[in-house]
Amino acid sequence: MKVAVIGGTGYGGVELIRLLAHHPYAQLTSVVSHSQSGKALAEVYPHLHGIMEQTLDAFDVQQLAQDHDLVFLAAPSGVSKDILPQLVEQGVRCIDLSGDFRLKDPRLYPEWYNHDPAQETYLQEAVYGLSEIYREDIAQAKFIANPGCYPTATLLGLIPLLKEGWIDPHTLIIDAKSGVSGAGRKQSLGTHFSETNENLKVYKLGAHQHIPEIEQILSSVGQKEVKITFSTHLVPMTRGIMCTMYTQLQEAKATQDIIDLYHSFYEGHAFVRIRPEGVWPATKEVYGSNYCDIGFANDQRTGRLIIVAVIDNVVKGAAGQAIQNMNIMNAWDETAGLNVLPVYP
Amino acid sequence: MKVAVIGGTGYGGVELIRLLAHHPYAQLTSVVSHSQSGKALAEVYPHLHGIMEQTLDAFDVQQLAQDHDLVFLAAPSGVSKDILPQLVEQGVRCIDLSGDFRLKDPRLYPEWYNHDPAQETYLQEAVYGLSEIYREDIAQAKFIANPGCYPTATLLGLIPLLKEGWIDPHTLIIDAKSGVSGAGRKQSLGTHFSETNENLKVYKLGAHQHIPEIEQILSSVGQKEVKITFSTHLVPMTRGIMCTMYTQLQEAKATQDIIDLYHSFYEGHAFVRIRPEGVWPATKEVYGSNYCDIGFANDQRTGRLIIVAVIDNVVKGAAGQAIQNMNIMNAWDETAGLNVLPVYP
Amino acid sequence: MKVAVIGGTGYGGVELIRLLAHHPYAQLTSVVSHSQSGKALAEVYPHLHGIMEQTLDAFDVQQLAQDHDLVFLAAPSGVSKDILPQLVEQGVRCIDLSGDFRLKDPRLYPEWYNHDPAQETYLQEAVYGLSEIYREDIAQAKFIANPGCYPTATLLGLIPLLKEGWIDPHTLIIDAKSGVSGAGRKQSLGTHFSETNENLKVYKLGAHQHIPEIEQILSSVGQKEVKITFSTHLVPMTRGIMCTMYTQLQEAKATQDIIDLYHSFYEGHAFVRIRPEGVWPATKEVYGSNYCDIGFANDQRTGRLIIVAVIDNVVKGAAGQAIQNMNIMNAWDETAGLNVLPVYP
Amino acid sequence: MKVAVIGGTGYGGVELIRLLAHHPYAQLTSVVSHSQSGKALAEVYPHLHGIMEQTLDAFDVQQLAQDHDLVFLAAPSGVSKDILPQLVEQGVRCIDLSGDFRLKDPRLYPEWYNHDPAQETYLQEAVYGLSEIYREDIAQAKFIANPGCYPTATLLGLIPLLKEGWIDPHTLIIDAKSGVSGAGRKQSLGTHFSETNENLKVYKLGAHQHIPEIEQILSSVGQKEVKITFSTHLVPMTRGIMCTMYTQLQEAKATQDIIDLYHSFYEGHAFVRIRPEGVWPATKEVYGSNYCDIGFANDQRTGRLIIVAVIDNVVKGAAGQAIQNMNIMNAWDETAGLNVLPVYP
Structure with a gap:
């Protein structure tokens, strides 16, 4: 299954890249960056030198929708709310790591986020991706509001x-x-x-x-x-x-x-x-x-x-839980790609 | 005024040394260490190399009482309770940085400190050295139980x-x-x-x-x-x-x-x-x-x-407040030796 | 293939455990600790709680030889020199992470390591496990002196x-x-x-x-x-x-x-x-x-x-290179179990 | 003696403030900041809250020259070269913490600093303030190029x-x-x-x-x-x-x-x-x-x-040595204001 990451140059995005690199069922085929498209990923993140040779793609809904089954949005809050609906309308499943779809009450956005809410139908339809609690809903979801850390x-x-x-x-x-x-x-x-x-x-x-x-x-x-x-x-x-x-x-x-x-x-x-x-x-x-x-x-x-x-x-509080949710959405083993041990010391 | 520090090789002790080094009225004339007496202080703490040339003294009540007006005890909890009374009986004022004289109820020591309490008369007589709150009592005290951090x-x-x-x-x-x-x-x-x-x-x-x-x-x-x-x-x-x-x-x-x-x-x-x-x-x-x-x-x-x-x-939570209390006990300016600015960054 | 780790409670040992946990071909079936045998591994390393349920085994040459194809020695320098020959004599391949078999000239051990050298025949026979340089020798080796960090x-x-x-x-x-x-x-x-x-x-x-x-x-x-x-x-x-x-x-x-x-x-x-x-x-x-x-x-x-x-x-300087050498010794893909991305940030 | 600090919001500047606060002979009467003049110093550096109540002054050569005997310049490299001559011409002694006056050969500035050199007469006249080596020259200097860290x-x-x-x-x-x-x-x-x-x-x-x-x-x-x-x-x-x-x-x-x-x-x-x-x-x-x-x-x-x-x-590599040089220039005890012990631990 082909997946993309939007906002790949933030820490949530680059952790998605790390965890997806050896996922048994999902293949990361595009990393999108608004601000740095065209650059080599390894230039932005030298720890990927020699491992990820791809360049950062520009945001293009048609392309994303055409080539991918699922998209992770690791863009900043206030950006996802406009992007995600475009992708969902094209039939692409999405997992959004920002706060843009987490709150059901639109009035809370101006107060706590200092920006406008997403369209209300999207707020209502969003499934809150706390994997252990909402597993059944996640399995059926078109798109996920991945929880905050x-x-x-x-x-x-x-x-x-x-x-x-x-x-x-x-x-x-x-x-x-x-x-x-x-x-x-x-x-x-x-x-x-x-x-x-x-x-x-x-x-x-x-x-x-x-x-x-x-x-x-x-x-x-x-x-x-x-x-x-x-x-x-x-x-x-x-x-x-x-x-x-x-x-x-x-x-x-x-x-x-x-x-x-x-x-x-x-x-x-x-x-x-x-x-x-x-x-x-x-x-x-x-x-x-x-x-x-x-x-x-x-x-x-x-x-x-x-x-x-x-x-x-960065893992259970962001990228890891997002992948856990992707696993649930696809009826894969929930731990696929995530069964790494903690790094200690 | 001559002062001594007992337990000079712990962090509370070495911070007393730092702050006393340029105190306008008190002079540090003995640093006592049970475990390392005879060694050069600068061997135990190389940052004092070339600044403090003295060796660590052994614990000797008579000597301490004879030569000093006030003694700081920075020994571990359970040790001060036996040492401080000996010094106080010799007429030396003491400031104890351990917990041994902080609690009035002796039954709390076995429960919370896992050792016997100090003599009860000492527990009762101890003045709790929270400088801003008990300034008047501190000014009159024979010995101080310096608060915990x-x-x-x-x-x-x-x-x-x-x-x-x-x-x-x-x-x-x-x-x-x-x-x-x-x-x-x-x-x-x-x-x-x-x-x-x-x-x-x-x-x-x-x-x-x-x-x-x-x-x-x-x-x-x-x-x-x-x-x-x-x-x-x-x-x-x-x-x-x-x-x-x-x-x-x-x-x-x-x-x-x-x-x-x-x-x-x-x-x-x-x-x-x-x-x-x-x-x-x-x-x-x-x-x-x-x-x-x-x-x-x-x-x-x-x-x-x-x-x-x-x-x-280490300062307001230990050595600094101890010096503040010494200042109060001697009716000196409360900030004497302590008016250093925070180190930033 | 069954492998064991001796000295599993040091950092080299616990990193071997992390990297072996999902190795495609090798299975870790015993973790030996001289000082803490009988204890649960997760008590010594709580990050393994719920993941590795086993207890630490005592050192037993016969058992190790009988049940394992290869043993990693992550014991301190001066200990391996006596243990490794016992295992090798039983036909078990070994990878030693200490310095005990790295030097060919036995006279260097008293001078640089402050202990006696291993038996000279073992010093001569040891293959230095710098994977990129000595791949061919490693592939044939009975035991490996894994390089220092x-x-x-x-x-x-x-x-x-x-x-x-x-x-x-x-x-x-x-x-x-x-x-x-x-x-x-x-x-x-x-x-x-x-x-x-x-x-x-x-x-x-x-x-x-x-x-x-x-x-x-x-x-x-x-x-x-x-x-x-x-x-x-x-x-x-x-x-x-x-x-x-x-x-x-x-x-x-x-x-x-x-x-x-x-x-x-x-x-x-x-x-x-x-x-x-x-x-x-x-x-x-x-x-x-x-x-x-x-x-x-x-x-x-x-x-x-x-x-x-x-x-x-801890990885290329110890446990990772040891596993790389195991891969080479077994003609497996050299990166098996090691193709994890750097953790960043 | 009255002194000023230009560039008081950088780390060199704020360390000058810390060390000057209790200098026995010098009094800090103005802290100048180009970018934040008018703001309270304690707003920029909250650790000074309640200690330094002054606001940041704008740069004004006349004012500085009139009110101060000596000025520390802790401005970025490329800025001092234009400011210092104005002050020196007004008869104010200066200690510059930037690199602008350290090199005698003006051709080195475009190459190593990527900006134009200061006026050549100033480069020649500058005394390099490595206190232990150039004590005599410093004692006579009109202005000092304080060494790099x-x-x-x-x-x-x-x-x-x-x-x-x-x-x-x-x-x-x-x-x-x-x-x-x-x-x-x-x-x-x-x-x-x-x-x-x-x-x-x-x-x-x-x-x-x-x-x-x-x-x-x-x-x-x-x-x-x-x-x-x-x-x-x-x-x-x-x-x-x-x-x-x-x-x-x-x-x-x-x-x-x-x-x-x-x-x-x-x-x-x-x-x-x-x-x-x-x-x-x-x-x-x-x-x-x-x-x-x-x-x-x-x-x-x-x-x-x-x-x-x-x-x-920040001390011997910047602000401390600058004060040491001020002491030498004024024939004060070289350690005045600097005899603080290292903070340990």
Whole structure:
């Protein structure tokens, strides 16, 4: 099956290239870049020198539609909303890594994304690609709104408890931390090495655009409106997200019961790993891989439960989950092309 | 005035040496090391080559008492409790950087520190050296229990609001992050470079020994028993602590009112800096200095307030605050020897 | 084909595990650890949780010989020399990642390794596993002395020029830099995070045990005795080696001629990539992969040529090259199990 | 004495601000920024919040000349050449941190700096501010060309041997490594965190603009034309430069004799520290301080000497040496304002 990547020069795009390179069923036949079309890919990313000899293609809907069965859009937010419908109308299945199709309520876009929403029919039709939760819908989808990096870790960490009704949905506080690659390849003072190294920063406190995305899914899963407190930190490392999540248990639970709940909930899902009691995951334990690892601490002194979830933001938080969704859409083995071990150390 | 440092080969000790080197009123005349006495200090710490030519002294109470007016104890927890009383009995004022004299209730030591408590009379007599809060007591003290690194950032960030009664003391959640120097110079797998670099880890969730220290002070300030949820993270950087703190406001407040409260509370305290609305401090902004910087985010959607406090764990979280306390004890300018700017970048 | 790894808890061992996990022809059926046998592998390396469920085996020659066709030895130097002969005598092919069989002259071991040499017949029989250079010998070998990390980058960078006679073999200066994983998982002050981060160190100047290894091969290739100046630096990163090499050209050459020479020399060798003129490789461009990338700068003002070679020390400098050698020994595709792209960013 | 800093928003400028803040004799009364005049300094550099309340001034020669005795120029190369003469003509002494006045031969500017030279009379009159070597000239100077970061470490490391005639000036190879702050605050892909972290890069091989600066001084000191091979590396750390230098000894020397030579040469120079035999300096050992530390390795197998010199590029390589020069120009204690210890860890 032939696939293309639009926006191949960002970090999400280049990770798609890495993971697709040896996919058993999909073949990457075009990498599109608006800003650098015509250039050799290996000039933009020298680590591909001698491996990927192709040049970057310009964006051409007809060509893309004609030659490909599926297109990954790794373009910036605000761009996908105009491009994806053109491709879908040509009958090409799409997986969009931006936020443009994740929110059902169009009014949220001006508020949280600072741009206009996509056409409302597309917003409604979009399937949210959180693979472990929406597998059936994904299998039938024409196009996928691939989840954000923070929402992936947050939602996989909270949904089993919320669904089971063990936690109070009004007490959700998520302290999220990310490596710097989450900010992309675009340069800014905030991601300049000398300003970022040996530094820990907070940003967009209570104002991150992933908040409505998380709330939409939690409200749907919990069947009542959920509001969260969500803060984001920039950690001096390249890859990795950790969400430390705090919530009040409805009633006291043994940690092992919680662990058992998660084991049972994620049975048959190869990419979610639950840590035993007293052990918590570290971001490096999923480095370069598609795993989401989860651990728990039961703070019996306060009745609160702490849930720790980690992912590699570029893989499970972007390109890896996108490929997982492609696998599901095609009824392939969900782990095809993704069964690489974490790189350690 | 002549001072000595016991435990000069740990990171707290060597930072005392750095800051005392040019103190206008105190002269460091002995650096004591149990394990490495007789060695040249510059052999243990080559950055002192050519600057500090002295050798490390053995521990000798008589000598220390005879030659010094004040002694800093930067020995590990469990060691100070036996050493400090000997010095105090000889009439030497002491500032202890370990946790051995911070808790009033002796029963907490076996539980949280896994060792016996110090003599109870000493626990009672100890003055908790959080300089901005207990300035008057410190001025009169015979010996000081210098606060822990996490408690310093947490308490300076929470006390004004708690004292004013603006926040619900039952809703305190502290998500704390530290650079690796907080773990000291002792080697372990957890602080091995290849395991720590490009990695973000949680540890001692809900079980850190700084929890009872924070609760003791908050309960005293808030005049009711306070229990906190407290989690600790290891960030791949050497210096810096950030505490991101979540709490429910008793009633809605404008962020500016909160900022004004803090400005007024910390008036005349040179080392606490309050950020304007919409700006939050980063750890690098206090690097190498004695500042504690605080910022706020008012999450009006949930009625929660987020407080961000940062310090350099080795300075305000250890050696710097110890010197600040020495200054107060001697009625010197509180900033003497400490008015260095943060090192940036 | 069944293979085993001895010393699976070091970084070389765990990288073998990662790369073997999806090898098309070899199956890893035993991981041996002297110090931690009986423990679950995932307890020692939590990133393998849920992926590798096996426990660490004790060392048992009979068992290893009976059940395996080939054994990788990732044990420390000084241990392999006693173990490998036992296995080889049982007819098991071995690939040794330590330095114990790399040097032909037994007198060099007390001097450079500070331990006794292996049996001399084994030193003589050992095939040096620099895959690109000794492919034919490797294909016939009973056991392989897998090259050191620094020698791999140095030799691949220098051999074409030396063989061609274009450089003066008396002018070789190699300034080598390594990430910290090269020092292994054993803790020491020198690899303690707070001492290593934001720090650049030199060590073993002119005294590194890889010097005689490099000189032995260069002398053999150059057909005269070669002595090098070799210095080693510890760079605050986990993976990666860069060797910046200086040498006098015998006569002026165009850079393109040199590049052409390398292209021709390494034709058919998938893992050596030559950069075009004016472009030099960075260590991140080979991160997690088996590539050795080489670039050149022609310093016409001085008649010197600068050669820059980079590898991932854990892959091409250890586990990856070991697997490459296994592939050659079995007449499999040389890239089997190794055709992963560099992880970037 | 009143001083001003032009270009206060770059890293050289902000380090001048840090070091001048507590200088005993000089008072910083104006910080000039072309691009951000009118803004609060603390808005551009939040670590100065509450410490430096001033706003950034526009460039105004008359004002600067009227109110200040000495001006530091930390503007980019190509800007100083036009500004400095205006100030000098008004009788203001200047210390220029750019390369604009370092080279005597105007023809070198188009070639190495890619811009026109300053007026030739200014090039001739400029005093090169390598404090330890040109102390007498500096004391008399109207304006100073402050040395580059790489030249400072290189020249302090080589000059004693070259002057003494112990090394062959035709064999000088300098392998230089720098932290990323040397590239300044201007953003680029090359200093973007995700491209720089966990990466080691070479750049400008044989083409760095510091080459003619080093050669000019070495030729002058060695009294014959010296050409060097010089390569530059970008190390994933913020501060620090290490130059590893290779040279052929004219005849064999004991390492201790070399060390004695340096001790004697730098006697009375507080900021140069010579390591004992078998010990080499690391960059962190000078972090935040004005020291230049030097160590030696005598490679007797090849007759080569390896010299290792480290500095903090922002201090001794820029702002610190500029202040040292100001001290010399005013006949103050050379260490005034600079006697801070390295920050460790």
